[in-house]
Amino acid sequence: MTLYAHITGWGIAVPDKILTNDDIAKMMDTSDEWIRERTGIQERRIAGPQDSTSSLASAAAIRALEMANISPWDVELIIVTTSSPEYIFPATASLVQDRIGAANAGALDILAACTGFIYALDMVTQTIRSGAFKTALVIGAETLSRFLDWTDRDTCILFGDGAGAFVLQASEEPGGVISSVLRSDGSGGELLSIPAGGSAQPASARTVQDGLHFIHMNGREVYRFATKVMARSSEETLSKANWDIKDISLIIPHQANKRIINAAARGLKLPIEKFVINVHKYGNTSTASIPIATVEAFEEGRLNRNDKIVFVGFGSGLSWGALSVIWTGPFPIEKAVPFKRLRFLARLISWYRRLVRKLDGLIWGRKGNSA
Ligand code: COA
Secondary structure (H helix, E strand, O other): OOEEEEEEEEEEEEOOOEEHHHHHHHHOOOHHHHHHHOOOOEEOOOOOOOOOHHHHHHHHHHHHHHOOOHHHOOOEEEEEOOOOOOOOOOOOOHHHHHOOOOOOEOOEEEEEHHHHHHHHHHHHHHHHHHHOOOEEEEEEEEHHHHHHHOOOOOOOOOOEEEEEEEEEEEEEOOOOOEEEEEEOOOHHHHHOOOOOOOOOOOOOOHHHHHOOOOOEEEEHHHHHHHHHHHHHHHHHHHHOOOOOOOHOEEEEOOOOOOHHHHHHHHOOOOOHHHHHOOOOOOEOHHHHHHHHHHHHHHHHHOOOEEEEEEEEEEEOEEEEEEEEEEEEOOOOOOOOOOHHHHHHHHHHHHHHHHHHHHHHHHHHHHHHHHO
8 A cells, every 4th residue: 555645734824023125225325126036035024922943843843733634643743844943952842742633643843944744744744655644744944033133134134933744644545745855064154143042152151242043144055055955866856756847836936045946947948937926925934945946836826636746945054955745635524523612722722731730840849858
């Protein structure tokens, strides 16, 4: 029996606050014209104090579950891919598991920078295709605005916050990810990094003073690398799937810079209309950019059942990759899952688990003291 991993639900969540190029131009020496011309970006979303990577990820996940009509209890695996995790540990995926009440799920994070969603989607597909799991969530979520030096015009114009989630479910019908290309070139690691806060340079007064906890980037080199790999990896995944480029309805690329997407279109000799582009609205939301662009393409009626599409991305690592995908949703809903009640129950369970842990701690503390 051959199994496939279908994308049966999808959802996004972006912060309410919009930061326009003009807003940034009031903070530093740049202009709306320069940013639009060099990147295509017009505005981006910025996380407010109430937002976090896990809150955005959870909101997107709940929308995706509602779309797939899957109860959080039926989710067996949650993978969050993020370059702005809530903590070094615990995994942001575990926080999401608790927030959405996925009491029966395992949870882990995958870090492959802006290529993370491609990697995570492929990993989840392979676990479903192996028969290990039937239902999983893959989420790309970012609050990169918290890692930006808001005096550095090279980087802070580029990035934005947001999250996108897919539900994947096993089926014997062909569909979902059909082929993949995942690549890395660690020799270019220093071109785009957050140098401090990890074990190489643990956070200290000096690392903070030197701004090493912010994103550092060599924009020109990253640009050169990106324009080389986008078309090449798209062609590689198509050849692995045995598909012709003419069969492709849409290419959904990582949204980093409109000029990079234009270069990919030229490389593949495709009209730019075949590409989904929404970088003007959100900037570069890293791991969230591909699912956000997918959901918007669907909502605009550009994605239909059985369409053959390509997801392609690149990022820090250096890393890059592409997937050939058959789009199969949405699926008809026969009986709606009572989400509100399930989520309320999930909150109660989470609260109960915390209480039991506290009481347990008190009892053990007393026993320990009297022993
Ligand atoms: N506003 C105004 N001027 C700016 C500026 C800004 N925000 N940022 C840089 N400049 C200036 C530079 O200082 C430079 O001035 P100089 O010629 O006097 O030295 C000039 O603009 C050109 O800089 P350059 O770096 O060559 O610009 P560019 O055309 O390469 O565009 C990027 C810069 C960052 C937009 C572009 O290199 C890029 O998109 N790189 C890829 C980044 C990326 O996608 N990262 C995420 C990967 S997942």
